[in-house]
Amino acid sequence: MDFTFTAPLWEWESRAAWYFVSVPEEESADIREVPRMPSGFGAVRVRVTVGTSTWETSIFPESATGVYMLPVKKAVRVAEGFDDGDPVTVHLELVDL
Structure with a gap:
């Protein structure tokens, strides 16, 4: 499941x-509805692309x-000039579904 937003x-x-x-809010509601194994703090593993930077992390x-x-880690902010x-x-792509 993938999402794109600004x-x-x-x-x-x-x-x-x-x-x-x-x-x-709308994308967050959609993510909450996706069935998956419970995780600490409600974290969801994702693969993220921002500009030319791609990394894996969790959203909370x-x-x-x-x-x-x-x-958004410093290396990405610097690389993308944010x-x-x-x-x-x-x-944002959900992983481990």
């Missing part, structure tokens, strides 16, 4: 230097809203 990059206030892109549901948060608040187009 959302702003944001810095987590509680943990400086941790950056995320929030998966939109944010406790207050339930939308998933995609961590800064806080920039719109990021994400191609």
Whole structure:
């Protein structure tokens, strides 16, 4: 199952230097509905492509809203030239289904 969306990059206030892109509500709801084995913290393994960068990671549901948060590591931010608040187009593929 694949998703493509654009959302702003944001810095987590509680943990400086941790950056995320929030998966939109509709896509987050669709991801929650996909049957899979339970995992810690509700994490979902994904393969992500942003620009020319592709990597595997996990997305995690944010406790207050339930939308998933995609961590974006520094190497990707630097390679793609992203800064806080920039719109990021994400191609996200669920793995381990």
